[in-house]
Amino acid sequence: xxxxxxxxxxxxxxxxxxxxxxxxxxxxxxxxxxxxxxxxxxxxxxxxxxxxxxxxxxxxxxxxxxxxxxxxxxxxxxxxxxxxxxxxxxxxxxxxxxxxxxxxxxxxxxxxxxxxxxxxxxxxxxxxxxxxxxxxxxxxxxxxxxxxxxxxxxxxxxxxxxxxxxxxxxxxxxxxxxxxxxxxxxxxxxxxxxxxxxxxxxxxxxxxxxxxxxxxxxxxxxxxxxxxxxxxxxxxxxxxxxxxxxxxxxxxxxxxxxxxxxxxxxxxxxxxxxxxxxxxxxxxxxxxxxxxxxxxxxxxxxxxxxxxxxxxxxxxxxxxxxxxxxxxxxxxxxxxxxxxxxxxxxxxxxxxxxxxxxxxxxxxxxxxxxxxxxxxxxxxxxxxxxxxxxxxxxxxxxxxxxxxxxxxxxxxxxxxxxxxxxxxxxxxxxxxxxxxxxxxxxxxxxxxxxxxxxxxxxxxxxxxxxxxxxxxxxxxxxxxxxxxxxxxxxxxxxxxxxxxxxxxxxxxxxxxxxxxxxxxxxxxxxxxxxxxxxxxxxxxxxxxxxxxxxxxxxxxxxxxxxxxxxxxxxxxxxxxxxxxxxxxxxxxxxxxxxxxxxxxxxxxxxxxxxxxxx
Amino acid sequence: xxxxxxxxxxxxxxxxxxxxxxxxxxxxxxxxxxxxxxxxxxxxxxxxxxxxxxxxxxxxxxxxxxxxxxxxxxxxxxxxxxxxxxxxxxxxxxxxxxxxxxxxxxxxxxxxxxxxxxxxxxxxxxxxxxxxxxxxxxxxxxxxxxxxxxxxxxxxxxxxxxxxxxxxxxxxxxxxxxxxxxxxxxxxxxxxxxxxxxxxxxxxxxxxxxxxxxxxxxxxxxxxxxxxxxxxxxxxxxxxxxxxxxxxxxxxxxxxxxxxxxxxxxxxxxxxxxxxxxxxxxxxxxxxxxxxxxxxxxxxxxxxxxxxxxxxxxxxxxxxxxxxxxxxxxxxxxxxxxxxxxxxxxxxxxxxxxxxxxxxxxxxxxxxxxxx
Numbered sequence: 002x003x004x005x006x007x008x009x010x011x012x013x014x015x016x017x018x019x020x021x022x023x024x025x026x027x028x029x030x031x032x033x034x035x036x037x038x039x040x041x042x043x044x045x046x047x048x049x050x051x052x053x054x055x056x057x058x059x060x061x062x063x064x065x066x067x068x069x070x071x072x073x074x075x076x077x078x079x080x081x082x083x084x085x086x087x088x089x090x091x092x093x094x095x096x097x098x099x100x101x102x103x104x105x106x107x108x109x110x111x112x113x114x115x116x117x118x119x120x121x122x123x124x125x126x127x128x129x130x131x132x133x134x135x136x137x138x139x140x141x142x143x144x145x146x147x148x149x150x151x152x153x154x155x156x157x158x159x160x161x162x163x164x165x166x167x168x169x170x171x172x173x174x175x176x177x178x179x180x181x182x183x184x185x186x187x188x189x190x191x192x193x194x195x196x197x198x199x200x201x202x203x204x205x206x207x208x209x210x211x212x213x214x215x216x217x218x219x220x221x222x223x224x225x226x227x228x229x230x231x232x233x234x235x236x237x238x239x240x241x242x243x244x245x246x247x248x249x250x251x252x253x254x255x256x257x258x259x260x261x262x263x264x265x266x267x268x269x270x271x272x273x274x275x276x277x278x279x280x281x282x283x284x285x286x287x288x289x290x291x292x293x294x295x296x297x298x299x300x301x302x303x304x305x306x307x308x309x310x311x312x313x314x315x316x317x318x319x320x321x322x323x324x325x326x327x328x329x330x331x332x333x334x335x336x337x338x339x340x341x342x343x344x345x346x347x348x349x350x351x352x353x354x355x356x357x358x359x360x361x362x363x364x365x366x367x368x369x370x371x372x373x374x375x376x377x378x379x380x381x382x383x384x385x386x387x388x389x390x391x392x393x394x395x396x397x398x399x400x401x402x403x404x405x406x407x408x409x410x411x412x413x414x415x416x417x418x419x420x421x422x423x424x425x426x427x428x429x430x431x432x433x434x435x436x437x438x439x440x441x442x443x444x445x446x447x448x449x450x451x452x453x454x455x456x457x458x459x460x461x462x463x464x465x466x467x468x469x470x471x472x473x474x475x476x477x478x479x480x481x482x483x484x485x486x487x488x489x490x491x492x493x494x495x496x497x498x499x500x501x502x503x504x505x506x507x508x509x510x511x512x513x514x515x516x517x518x519x520x521x522x523x524x525x526x527x528x529x530x531x532x533x534x535x536x537x538x539x540x541x542x543x544x545x546x547x548x549x550x551x552x553x554x555x556x557x558x559x560x561x562x563x564x565x566x567x568x569x570x571x572x573x574x575x576x577x578x579x580x581x582x583x584x585x586x587x588x589x590x591x592x593x594x595x596x597x598x599x600x601x602x603x604x605x606x607x608x609x610x611x612x613x614x615x
Numbered sequence: 616x617x618x619x620x621x622x623x624x625x626x627x628x629x630x631x632x633x634x635x636x637x638x639x640x641x642x643x644x645x646x647x648x649x650x651x652x653x654x655x656x657x658x659x660x661x662x663x664x665x666x667x668x669x670x671x672x673x674x675x676x677x678x679x680x681x682x683x684x685x686x687x688x689x690x691x692x693x694x695x696x697x698x699x700x701x702x703x704x705x706x707x708x709x710x711x712x713x714x715x716x717x718x719x720x721x722x723x724x725x726x727x728x729x730x731x732x733x734x735x736x737x738x739x740x741x742x743x744x745x746x747x748x749x750x751x752x753x754x755x756x757x758x759x760x761x762x763x764x765x766x767x768x769x770x771x772x773x774x775x776x777x778x779x780x781x782x783x784x785x786x787x788x789x790x791x792x793x794x795x796x797x798x799x800x801x802x803x804x805x806x807x808x809x810x811x812x813x814x815x816x817x818x819x820x821x822x823x824x825x826x827x828x829x830x831x832x833x834x835x836x837x838x839x840x841x842x843x844x845x846x847x848x849x850x851x852x853x854x855x856x857x858x859x860x861x862x863x864x865x866x867x868x869x870x871x872x873x874x875x876x877x878x879x880x881x882x883x884x885x886x887x888x889x890x891x892x893x894x895x896x897x898x899x900x901x902x903x904x905x906x907x908x909x910x911x912x913x914x915x916x917x918x919x920x921x922x923x924x925x926x927x928x929x930x931x932x933x934x935x936x937x938x939x940x941x942x943x944x945x946x947x948x949x950x951x952x953x954x955x956x957x958x959x960x961x962x963x964x965x966x967x968x969x970x971x972x973x974x975x976x977x978x979x980x981x982x983x984x985x986x987x
Contacts, residue, residue: 140921286752
């Protein structure tokens with residue numbers, strides 16, 4: 002099943018065309034064809050210019066026709082025969098005649114040589130000079146009518162130096178055009194053959210159904226990327242169509258045979274000589290032993306030769322390049338994959354797609370970042386508006402106290418300003434601050450008082466408490482406090498009940514969990530505290546209240562209570578710090594003395610500074 | 616066992632054939648193949664055209680002897696006092712001889728002396744083969760028999776692609792060598808420039824150190840602040856000079872890198888190489904053949920561009936002497952490598968022209984963009 006045909010050998014690289022586009026716009030045709038037409042016209046004008054220049058140069062040479070010279074030579078020969086005396090002199094004269102006969106024959110064709118065909122005007126030799134110029138520019142170079150004077154040869158050198166590259170480019174360009182034309186024609190023939198075959202098959206099977214496959218998607222125009230993309234999409238339906246080499250060579254031989262017949266008929270040669278002449282011309286060897294001499298048909302013969310030259314270049318372009326490339330890499334590259342070219346193009350396309358994807362991804366990330374920033378900015382503005390308009394003020398002075406093994410007392414003050422008439426309440430949330438555990442936030446709502454006893458806590462754990470003011474329109478900013486709950490085996494709620502200048506009364510509660518009957522030990526010391534072994538200890542017994550005596554006045558003390566079990570001391574409770582009161586007699590003098598001392602010191606420092614300055 | 620052995624043998628044979636073909640289409644193999652093909656052509660054409668040439672020369676010789684006898688007998692037998700009848704007899708015989716000569720020339724008579732000079736010697740046939748496969752085609756020596764012409768056509772059809780392949784390969788190799796030598800010359804030039812600028816930098820640095828020493832001695836003598844300003848100015852000047860020299864070196868390196876990266880041989884160098892090669896050939900043929908300078912240059916140019924008029928031809932190369940064979944070998948080598956050199960020059964010039972065209976197109980496009 003032939004879904005599409007593609008010519009792999011003769012792809013033209015017109016990047017302006019899209020795949021499958023057959024109709025060319027007028028502007029496109031003009032743009033594409035203009036360079037080729039210009040090149041062709043310049044080449045033709047260059048050849049005509051060469052013909053005219055050679056005609057002028059040869060006219061200045063005053064060349065005489067060879068027929069008259071030959072006739073004069075023959076007359077001189079006859080006259081000299083009458084004067085000979087012996088046979089040796091006669092032989093030398095005959096040898097001279099033979100040499101001159103050969104020279105004249107090589108300039109004129111023997112069969113068509115006519116003495117009466119003498120032209121008095123050398124300017125009519127333009128045709129032969131044009132023939133000479135064109136065949137020389139294509140490097141055939143028969144050599145007949147080559148200039149012999151100095152000016153002629155110098156002109157030939159300069160003329161060919163610039164003309165040969167021009168003609169090489171022109172012939173190569175026309176050969177590419179012929180290659181493309183041949184490829185398109187062959188593709189159309191293949192398409193028509195497949196269409197007829199399919200129609201015959203459907204008629205024979207007796208079914209008339211719609212064409213499920215479209216025939217004739219031909220990709221000629223377009224770059225390698227478009228061709229590779231088309232092939233990759235329709236790889237199971239595509240078929241490579243290459244013009245067979247035998248067909249190209251057959252066309253070439255047919256053309257050579259036809260032109261041989263025409264030239265032989267015009268020049269009155271036999272067929273073998275005509276074929277020989279055309280072959281030598283088309284291969285640009287150009288011996289010059291056989292040269293057309295008919296002036297009327299010189300220009301048509303010239304065009305026949307040039308067209309044959311273009312066709313030969315086409316044949317080399319189609320057949321020769323393939324075989325030369327194949328033979329050159331024959332022993333080096335073993336596996337010949339026909340789709341290697343396609344895979345290389347596909348690989349390049351994949352890399353290009355990756356680069357494009359990376360570029361688009363970068364652009365997308367940049368755009369998203371921009372969008373996110375904009376949204377964040379708008380969100381911030383909305384939050385500010387919300388806070389300014391509706392959020393109530395937070396409570397103040399949150400204090401956590403009376404911590405026990407499972408409860409903490411929270412106490413706070415009311416917020417500064419709340420709208421009158423609007424009802425509000427307090428919300429408490431708390432959670433442990435232990436890092437290894439999952440912290441469950443517990444919320445207690447609808448609290449109307451300014452204090453709350455939080456119960457159900459774990460012992461010996463750090464908790465964070467937050468208090469909000471809540472109204473119908475939202476919550477305030479929370480205020481927070483952190484507090485440790487006590488271990489469950491120590492005395493609870495150590496408290497200072499009364500303090501004087503030399504006594505202090507402490508009370509506490511029993512621990513939550515005990516291992517047996519306990520007794521209490523009070524330990525205290527002045528601050529700063531020394532090592533624990535030097536603290537003062539009082540064994541209190543089972544009482545939960547005790548009064549310390551013989552303390553120093555106006556001194557800071559630190560005190561703690563320890564529950565003593567059968568097996569020894571347990572953990573201490575929290576330490577309490579207190580300061581005994583001042584002695585009643587020293588209070589007034591102390592207030593009077595301190596400002597004077599400060600004043601005196603500052604004056605002394607000023608005096609020392611002035612001394613240093615001086 | 617036998618089956619695997621046979622497959623292995625077949626594989627070995629296939630690999631051997633592939634290796635042989637790869638060798639023949641490598642560079643050395645191609646040279647050997649071209650030379651062998653030319654020698655084969657020489658042998659064939661000598662065998663085919665040699666006897667024909669001898670036959671034609673014999674025919675002309677016999678016709679000439681017959682004409683001489685007839686005219687001599689007419690002179691002696693007929694009374695010369697009757698000049699009208701004598702002249703008629705002589706002219707008729709001369710016309711008959713001319714007809715025989717023309718028919719012989721048609722068949723391949725080349726005007727040479729009978730038996731003394733033969734065109735289809737081995738060296739002449741070799742040069743003919745070479746001119747066929749290189750498409751030069753002088754035409755002085757050309758096949759005359761039908762067998763010779765047919766063999767020439769077949770020989771050309773097989774030999775011309777072979778010669779194209781040879782020229783392509785040798786041209787590529789020569790282009791690579793040429794580019795390599797050009798790159799080396801560029802590197803050498805820029806190395807010389809860098810050495811010169813480094814020496815200049817060292818000189819400036821030495822002068823700077825001298826100025827610093829003088830300034831330091833002056834500062835030890837005087838303690839005023841004006842000298843410190845002068846010292847600062849001197850230091851600035853030194854730094855500027857050193858920076859300028861370093862900048863020059865950097866510019867030279869960047870220029871060298873840019874030229875090496877582009878790696879396009881200029882057209883003037885290509886044309887100069889071509890004219891140099893033509894000049895060498897002109898000198899050789901001028902000494903050998905006794906031509907003038909213009910004639911030798913004309914011959915070399917017409918030959919290397921594969922035109923091959925044939926009006927100028929090295930005639931002494933086609934005889935059988937040792938000196939002639941030596942000249943033939945040198946002429947052949949000159950033509951083959953000259954054509955490869957010309958192909959290389961044309962390729963390099965084409966690359967340069969394409970780059971210039973692309974540069975001009977980009978310039979116009981950028982100009983149009985600026986206008987828009």
